[in-house]
Amino acid sequence: MNQKEISELRRRFRPEKSTVSRVYGCYVNGSSREIISYLDESLGNMPQEEAEKYLSLLKKSLSGALGKNLIDVVFSTAQVVDSDEHRLLSALRESALKDGEIRETFYRTVIDALDMGEENYLILLAHDAYDVPHRGKDGEIDPDGSDQVFSYIVCSVCPVKTCKMELGYFPGENEFHSCAAGQIVSLPELGFLFPAFDGRAANIYNALFYSRKADQIHQEFLDALFHTEPPMSAAEQKEAFQGALAGALEDACSLEVVQAIHGRLLEKIEANREDKEAEPLALSAGEIGGILRDCGVAEERAAAFQEQCVQAFGGAVLNPENLIDAKRFDVKTEQATISIDPAYSHLVRTRIIDGRKYLLIPAGEGVEVNGLSVELDPKTAGETERNP
Numbered sequence: 374m375n376q377k378e379i380s381e382l383r384r385r386f387r388p389e390k391s392t393v394s395r396v397y398g399c400y401v402n403g404s405s406r407e408i409i410s411y412l413d414e415s416l417g418n419m420p421q422e423e424a425e426k427y428l429s430l431l432k433k434s435l436s437g438a439l440g441k442n443l444i445d446v447v448f449s450t451a452q453v454v455d456s457d458e459h460r461l462l463s464a465l466r467e468s469a470l471k472d473g474e475i476r477e478t479f480y481r482t483v484i485d486a487l488d489m490g491e492e493n494y495l496i497l498l499a500h501d502a503y504d505v506p507h508r509g510k511d512g513e514i515d516p517d518g519s520d521q522v523f524s525y526i527v528c529s530v531c532p533v534k535t536c537k538m539e540l541g542y543f544p545g546e547n548e549f550h551s552c553a554a555g556q557i558v559s560l561p562e563l564g565f566l567f568p569a570f571d572g573r574a575a576n577i578y579n580a581l582f583y584s585r586k587a588d589q590i591h592q593e594f595l596d597a598l599f600h601t602e603p604p605m606s607a608a609e610q611k612e613a614f615q616g617a618l619a620g621a622l623e624d625a626c627s628l629e630v631v632q633a634i635h636g637r638l639l640e641k642i643e644a645n646r647e648d649k650e651a652e653p654l655a656l657s658a659g660e661i662g663g664i665l666r667d668c669g670v671a672e673e674r675a676a677a678f679q680e681q682c683v684q685a686f687g688g689a690v691l692n693p694e695n696l697i698d699a700k701r702f703d704v705k706t707e708q709a710t711i712s713i714d715p716a717y718s719h720l721v722r723t724r725i726i727d728g729r730k731y732l733l734i735p736a737g738e739g740v741e742v743n744g745l746s747v748e749l750d751p752k753t754a755g756e757t758e759r760n761p
Contacts, residue, residue, distance in 0.1 A: 434564030
């Protein structure tokens with residue numbers, strides 16, 4: 374799925390747009406793994422504000438960055454033809470969640486596998502049938518024309534937090550009193566969409582998995598529901614990528630090389646973001662090795678990097694957004710950390726002055742220290758300039 378397709382579905386989760394008529398689920402005791410209560414409610418019979426809350430929780434499971442918070446799950450042909458995991462998801466979808474026995478099987482599959490610690494949580498399920506409007510050759514959507522109906526299920530797993538006793542205002546009494554503690558459903562920790570909405574049509578070979586924390590993807594949940602090879606988290610990918618760079622480049626891993634690699638990957642990320650219909654950005658180890666060569670890295674070191682990537686990632690493609698931080702560029706020493714907008718990372722330079730190594734950043738106007746505007750001493754600056 375691409376960003377445009379995800380956004381199209383996200384717009385469904387409003388009362389006036391959605392065909393979600395009921396929400397299902399169960400409230401689970403995280404420590405005992407027992408179901409405390411079941412949820413089977415009609416959105417039409419509840420206050421609009423409450424219905425909007427449910428739809429908002431479901432919508433949240435379609436948010437975040439592709440390849441980081443939203444991960445494409447791919448089923449094998451054998452799984453689609455005959456497997457318990459695909460059969461269960463398909464049965465949920467085909468029954469529009471109306472079969473209580475199938476829902477119970479799904480709940481138990483999740484509960485028996487999922488590790489949420491001692492925290493209680495809500496499993497929330499909904500089914501939607503989207504009458505997909507036709508898109509013309511000019512790319513414009515015709516709201517009166519339809520190609521097909523996209524039938525799908527969406528699931529959100531939401532932690533339930535216990536609120537502390539608070540002081541609240543009671544208008545009728547014009548006084549402040551203690552408010553009783555309660556339990557609040559938090560934003561989803563994880564969830565999924567099945568089947569995927571690829572090419573604005575159902576793709577039963579794929580599902581879209583959501584994880585609020587990119588470095589905690591709950592592999593036990595993926596194993597139980599999808600039985601597919603769990604992907605490396607964004608944090609694991611970044612660590613493995615940096616390890617491959619350091620191991621292959623060794624003393625050639627200079628600031629200038631890292632700046633160049635970061636800059637090239639950032640260019641690809643920004644170009645991909647501008648194209649809302651583009652698939653999630655993915656590069657092979659060979660393509661990243663080519664970037665290293667373009668940045669002046671010797672052939673043998675670039676080849677060594679590719680070999681280390683194969684060992685770390687296998688044949689998997691890599692998402693550059695998981696390999697670098699596109700929002701900041703940090704340079705750290707034992708004494709200080711310098712954070713720079715990646716667009717200006719090229720301004721950082723290295724110099725040897727009087728036999729010591731220095732990191733230099735041009736200082737223009739508007740220099741601040743702890744939020745206080747300061748002027749740089751021209752005498753000190755002049756002395757630095759005279760050093761060879």
